[in-house]
Amino acid sequence: MLRNADRGLDSNVSGGRSVSKILRLPLLAAALGMAAVCVANPVPSYPYATPVFGVATAPDGSILVADYGSGIVELRKDEAHLIAPLPTVTDVAPLGRGDMFAVTGLDPTGQAEEAQKLFRVSRGSVRQIADLLAFETTVNPDGAEINSNPFDVAALPNGRALVADAAANALLRVRKDGTINWVATLPSELVSTDNAKAS
Numbered sequence: 001m002l003r004n005a006d007r008g009l010d011s012n013v014s015g016g017r018s019v020s021k022i023l024r025l026p027l028l029a030a031a032l033g034m035a036a037v038c039v040a041n042p043v044p045s046y047p048y049a050t051p052v053f054g055v056a057t058a059p060d061g062s063i064l065v066a067d068y069g070s071g072i073v074e075l076r077k078d079e080a081h082l083i084a085p086l087p088t089v090t091d092v093a094p095l096g097r098g099d100m101f102a103v104t105g106l107d108p109t110g111q112a113e114e115a116q117k118l119f120r121v122s123r124g125s126v127r128q129i130a131d132l133l134a135f136e137t138t139v140n141p142d143g144a145e146i147n148s149n150p151f152d153v154a155a156l157p158n159g160r161a162l163v164a165d166a167a168a169n170a171l172l173r174v175r176k177d178g179t180i181n182w183v184a185t186l187p188s189e190l191v192s193t194d195n196a197k198a199s
Contacts, residue, residue, distance in 0.1 A: 044080035046073055053105075054091030054152065059176045064100065072102060072121060084126050088115045093155040098123040101161045103132075106149040117159060118174055130178045132165060141182040142169040148172045 056064045063075040071086035083098075090105040099122045107115035116133035119126050136148040138179025149167035156162050159176035162183070171183040 004190065032145060036157070044075055044078050046075070046080035048073070053089070056092050056094055056100075058094040058097060059098070060097045066091050066102070068105070072100075083124055084121045086114055086119065086121070086126055088112045090151045091153045092121075093153045095155055101129075101152045101153050101155055102126075103153040103161075103163055105151055106167065115152060118150070118153065118163060129161070129176070130174045132163065132168075132172065132179050132180070135180045136165065136168045136170075139180075139182065140168075142185040142187065144169065144188065 046065075048065075048067050051068050052065055053068055054066040056118055058064055058074075060076075065073040065075065066089045067073050067082075068088060068090060071082055071089055072084040072092055073080060074083045084102070086104065087101055088104040089102050090108050091103050093101040095101065100120075102111075102119045102121050104114050104117050104119070116131070116136075117128055118130045118132060120129050121127075132150050133148040140146055147167035148165055150163050150165045152164040154162045156173070160172045163172045163174060165172060169186045169188060171186070173181050173183050
């Protein structure tokens with residue numbers, strides 16, 4: 001019955017073309033178009049130092065990658081290159097073409113001078129805006145153990161930045177002159193794993 005109904009539907013299409021053929025043509029065209037895009041714009045390869053943390057899209061369409069081991073990598077069309085050496089970088093927040101905030105996380109070795117800070121990166125030039133570890137050491141908003149591991153940054157109006165510091169359990173607002181204020185603290189909470197999927 002279904003087969004006959006399908007045949008009847010096909011025969012009622014104007015011009016004698018079947019519904020299946022009409023549906024196939026745009027799907028085939030779409031598939032060919034996607035294939036052409038993939039061939040024309042292959043994903044560029046890059047020898048990341050790893051691990052890779054934040055990824056963001058710049059206003060010009062390029063992709064910015066926070067490569068913790070080396071710095072900020074830009075993916076543009078079919079090319080990829082390091083635009084700002086910045087070890088321990090964990091996230092970026094684009095402001096304009098070639099202009100962005102970058103935040104660095106904890107360095108377990110304690111040897112990276114760039115660690116636990118907020119930077120302004122402009123066309124490859126890296127300038128420190130604020131020392132987030134120093135703020136945690138001095139203010140310690142949550143009153144717990146002093147620790148800092150910034151991992152996320154977002155751009156705010158008027159040249160300000162919003163930074164999430166995981167180890168400090170705090171959300172920080174940083175002005176363009178480097179002044180830091182805490183917006184909120186997030187108390188440590190134990191989360192039950194009773195419902196976790198067994199391995």
